[in-house]
Amino acid sequence: MGEYEGRVEGHRDGHGFVVPDNGDAAIYLAPQEMRSVLHKDRVRVRVLRYDRKGRPEGRVLDIIERRKTPIIGRLLHEGGQWLVAPEDSRYGQDILIPKNATAQAAVGQVVSVELTEPPSLHSQPVGRVAEVLGEIDDSGMEIEIAVRKYEVPHLFSPETLAQAAALPEKLRAVDRKQRVDLTDVALVTIDGEDARDFDDAVYAEPYKRGRGKTAFEGWRLLVAIADVSHYVKPGEPLDEDAYERATSVYFPRRVIPMLPEKLSNGLCSLNPQVERLSMVCDMLVDTQGRIEAYQFYPAVICSHARLTYTEVTAVLANTRGPEAHARADLVPHLLHLHEVYRALLKQRALRGAVDFETTETQIVCDEAGRIEKIVPRTRNEAHRLIEEAMLAANVCAAEFIAQAEHPSLYRVHEGPTPEKRVALQAMLRSLGVSASLSDDPTPGEIQAIAQAVQGRPDATQIHTLLLRSMQQAIYTVHNSGHFGLAYPAYTHFTSPIRRYPDLLVHRVIKATLAGKRYHLAASAKTRKPELRKGGKLGRPAKPMTQEMELWEAAGGHCSANERRADEASKDVEAWLKCRYMREHLGEEYSGTVSSVASFGLFITLDGLYVEGLVHITELGGEYYRYDEARGELRGERTGIRYAVGARVRVQVSRVDLDGRKIDFRMVREGEAERLLARGERARPAGLPAGASAEEALAAVREADRQHKRAAKVAKSSRPGKSTPLAASAGPGARPGKLERTLPVALAGSAEAPRRSRKPGPQRPAPKPRSRR
Known part of the structure; x- marks a missing residue:
């Protein structure tokens, strides 16, 4: 059957999986096998058998490496024993704590535990309290837990803090050498109201080359990015810490930065009216949005203003309003930026780039850290303007590096796999979307579907399905293009303050401009290339050189840490939402089915x-069957279907703060009939399209009567025998196992320019580059 090495991934239901190092399918471990190992241990396993779906099941042969990092949990005292229940339920076992190893922590407090004895088949793990974090309800505790979890x-x-403290407070004469002086150019930063670090500034002005009607007309677009690479050098403590973090992590009310505050909010932040070092992408954009020429060069800039998205949108909407009056000197430049943006949008449409309208939320907290409200993040014209300017600079950076044939990290995003494409088509068909996908879908096809469903009540859910069908974007040395943006080459250049790949791209560009090559040095923290989930690395068949392996390892490390940051942020958001909904137990809300599983419906309020x-x-x-192909639950007796986009009315029945789960139950006892009449409940299948709510309700009642008569007849004809009821499987059941459930209602589930002037010697005009 074969032996494999890999890392254990625990499951909250007690079983687990081993993810092999070679990227093969995950190997299932039964609960008994998980007794001797813990989540994130490295093990060697042997495959014993395959289930009916061809999934491997294994046995642990050897434990290669035990997890060394502390485990976070709550201290409990039960049955005369001290123990810690891990906050991460994937560990599956409580940790015993000797009474002299509690560090005087109180019952219920959140603690950090170091293991002193690993688990075995016959004994639980033993540990000692290494750190007492505090009470579970302390302000900010959810973040303290997440960063450790x-x-x-x-x-x-x-060493990093000492190096940051030794940096100068302002620019020195030596810092200005061999840089273009752009301090008189009206570059501005445009960010959110709560932004603290400003790593990009923009400027645009009309550009005309030649004479007469055939002269080239368009715009000159400058994107200036903070020159972090000037201060963060390879091999120094600042660089080592930045590489280990790989990205800044954003939580509500708190940011864990990639760089110390002196850099992230000081020397490398393009604050207004302060001279800063930057790397500039200087582009010529024609009226159709094509980038005809570009160049990169180091510069000294001075941001003329710190603007917000809301402010810029107001100026663009009304150039005579109070916002425009307050920024009268900048209004012409903002209008030029808007003109460039409109031109770049034309190219976006021609490329067929995917543009989904999904809802992102922002949690607004009070001073005590409790949720005041949850509001949607709305993307306005200013958001889109900056986004297009950054995309243009990133594409130029990728093309510049590709033409130089220099190793670097590309931002690669691939389209749907064949399996996901088939599943997506089935889901779209079940939702009445007739558009079909080719065997090798293009971004244009996906975007056409997204546009076709605009205006439908379930458009947001369909856009989410389209988004989930595509693979996750990664950093890799192999350029495979960006599917979603429809670019043949794409990289990240515009955020070196908060993303390490951008810092590496800056180093490569600066080395190329100097006629040199940047060699990525091996680090003790460099990891093996990160494999894509359930697949192989998208690399050529020929073996990589040692340098390319280092780049691939750096890409895998940055990709993994990006996912880690996302998971930590989502975990904190989920905790805050659970805490918020705990105060609304028993209340009723309307909502929409956002996804369907064999064990129930996920509802967004x-x-x-x-x-x-x-x-x-x-x-x-009644009994409900899960139709995996159509992605719906269907009642066998009434034919009622629940699919993505269905409108429902629910009551908050249970909140599991530790599990980050919220359970709802359908509103019944007369309320459901009222909602059906109002069209807010799923209608029975088989009714004509124009059937009224009264007809639908009558159909449900008639089906109920027929079912009761049939049950009565069956009971009378078979005295002494009762119909066996299928056991209810909880949400943790493996997909596809649950087809029938108890026909009873339970109380809750188990889961839950400057002015325009000709460029002088200090402001070089971009040299045209071939766009082959």
């Missing part, structure tokens, strides 16, 4: 943007 580095080394589970046992007194 996901092993996010949150403390800079003393209107206005609150909170998602929870309606377990299948809460759907009423």
Whole structure:
């Protein structure tokens, strides 16, 4: 059957998986096998058998490496024993704590535990309390838990802090050498109201070359990015810590930066009216949005203003309004930026780039850290303007590096796999979307579907399905293009303050401009290339050189840490939402089915943007079958279907703060009939399209009567025998196993320019580059 080495991934239901190092399919470990190992241990396993779906099941042969990092949990005292229940349920076992190793922590407090004895088949793990974090309800505790739970580095080394403290407070004469002086150019930063670091500034002016009607007309677009590489040098403590973090992590009310504050909010932040070092991407954009020429060069800039998205949108909407009056000197430049943006949008449409309208939320907290409200993040014209300017600079950076044939990290995004394409088509068909996908879908096809469903009530859910069908973007040395943006080459250049790949791209560009090559040095923290989930690395068949392997390892490390940051941020958001909904137990809300699983429906509440589970046992007194191809639950007796986009009315029944789960139950006892009449409940299948709510309600009642008569006849004809009821499987059941549930309602589920002037010698005009 074969032996494999890999890392253990625990499951909250007690079983687990081993993810092999070679990228093969994950190997299932039964609960008994998980007794001797813990989540994130490295093990060697032997495959014993395959289930009916061809999934491997294994046995642990050897434990290669035990997890060394502390485990976070709550201290409990039960049955005369001290123990810690891990906050991360994937560990599956409580940790015993000797009474002299509690560090005087109180019952219920959140603690960090170091293991002193690993688990075995016959004994639980033993540990000691290494750190007492505090009470679970302390302000900011959810963030303290998340940074430790996901092993996010949150403390800079003393060497890094000392190096940052030794940096100058302002620019020196030596810093200005061999740089273009752009301090009189009206570059501005445009960010959110709560932004603290400003790593990009923009400027545009009309550009005309030649004479007469055939002269080239367009715009000159400058994107200036903070020159972090001037201060963060390879091999120094600052660089080592930045590489280990790989990205800044954003939580509500708190940011864990990639760089110390002196850099992220000081020397490398393009604050207004302060001279800063930058790398500039200087582009010529024609009226059709094509980038005809570009060049990169180091510069000294001075941001003329710190603008917000809201402010710029107001200026663009009304050039005579109060916002425009307050920024009268900048209005012409903002209008030029808007003109460039409109031109770049033309090219976006021609490329067929995908543009989804999904709802992102922002949690607004009070001073105590409690949620005041959850509001949607709206993308306005200023957001899109900056986005297009950054995309243009990133594309130029990727093309510049590709033409130089220099190793670097590309931002690669691939389209749907064949399996996901087939599943997506089935889902779209079940939702009445007739558009079809080719065997090798293009971004244009995906975008055409996204546009076709605009205006439908379930458009947001369909856009989410389209987004989930595509693969996750990664950093890699192999350029495979960016599917979603429809670019043949794409990289990240515009955020070196908060993303390490951008810093590497800056180093490569500066080395290329100097006629040199940047060699990535091996690091003790460099990891093996990160494999894509369930697949192989998208690399050529020929073996890589040692240097290319280093670049690929750096890409894998940055990709993995990006996912880690996302998971930590989502975990904190989920905790805050659970805490918020705990105060609304028993309240009723309208919502929309956002996804369907074999064990129930996930519902997103209107206005609150909170998602929870309606377990299948809460759907009423009948059997429901899960149709995986159509992505829906269907009642066998009434034919009622629940699919993505269905409108429902639910009540908050249970909140599991530790599990980050919210359970709903359907509103019944007369309320459901009222909602059906109002068209807010799923209608029975088989009714004509124009059937009224009264006809639908009558159909449901008639089906109920027929079912009761049939049950009565069956009971009378078979005295002494009762119909066996299928056991209810909880949300943790493996997909596809649950087809029937108890026909009873339970109380809750188990889961849950400057002015325009000709460029002088100090402001070189971009040299045309071939766009082959």
